[in-house]
Amino acid sequence: MYDPNNIFARILRGELPCHKVYEDADTLAFMDIMPQSDGHVLVLPKEPAAELFELSEGAAQAAIRTTQRIARAVRDAFEPDGLSIGQFNGAAAGQTVPHVHFHIVPRYADRPLRGHASEPQDPAVLQQHAARIVAALG
8 A cells, every 4th residue: 555655755745855866757866865875866756656566557667767867877977886776665675665766876896885774874965966967967
């Protein structure tokens, strides 16, 4: 059951702030406030769905298009050794917010990841990272 008061639904409605990097009619991308790596971005479809299985085909396609576009910008802005792109369904899989979302996580051979949803980042740093990604989007 979708909870319309989850944190991502509230961000989508403009009730809570975020460090936005991209928005279109169907999706929103913003910095993860507890990033596993510098440049960690979340991509959300605007359609309300807790898990991927509940998402319409059109919303899923829009989310993947935006995820690919943002992943390219993150790659250009941060020049990581690789990128992890993840999507979790259910608490047992690691989903902490019940709204479909995709994680874009830059990976570096010489740096371990921080824990998932464990260490808040300084908002000024998040804003700087967002600006780098926005610039890479052109």
